[in-house]
Amino acid sequence: MEPKLSELFSYSESSLLLWKSVKDMYDSQNNSVRIFQLKKSVASLKQGDHSFVQHLGSMKSMWNELDMYRPHMTDSAMLLKKADEDKVFQLLASLGAEYKDLHSHLLMTQELPSFTNMCHAVQKEEIRRRVMNVEPKSNSKARVFTTNHKATDDRVLGKKAD
Known part of the structure; x- marks a missing residue:
């Protein structure tokens, strides 16, 4: 634990309270931004000048982190939700730079919007830009x-x- 971060928890009365505080602080975080970033990185990863082993290591490292945030499951409802999230991530990654603020805002929401709601938000933003006569930067x-x-x-x- 980093020294500055440890200061937040240094006066816990017991190790149980310490772990509970750490869990409360980090467990409720929405990891959508990191998942999006990882998926985008994996999709654009190229071997370049790296050896195959280095390239594979980079890829496996990102896959392992994704598995930590999104463990494998058999629950059909969760699988459908995960598939919907993947569509949202792909859509966001495909949008032009003029939608950067919108997708940053949507990724920071407590719960990631459904694919349908994401499409509606992008369409509303496009209409807003047209009505407000906003041009790409x-x-x-x-x-x-x-x-x-x-x-x-x-x-x-x-x-x-x-």
Whole structure:
């Protein structure tokens, strides 16, 4: 345990209370962000300059961590939920950069939304962007650059800026 973290638990009256405090602090955490990050990393992992053994070691390490967060099971309801979560993770990983804030927000919720609810949220965000005339960040930077230079050009030419 890191020294700074141990300070939080240093005055526990017994080891049982210490373990209960640690469990309460970490057991209720939503691991969706880490699971998403691991799944995205596994999907994009390439051998590159690493040997096969190093590459396999990296992959197995991520798989083992995923198994810790999402143990294998036979309960059909839990299997369906896990499959739905996998669809959510794949959808989020496939979205463009303009949805980064939305998927960060959705991953931080107490319980990961269902695939259907995730689709609704993305559609609402797309409509909101259209109604608010929000452009992707790369285009808006270009527009600001163009607008600033147009105003400068207009002043040089003696025109009033709109």
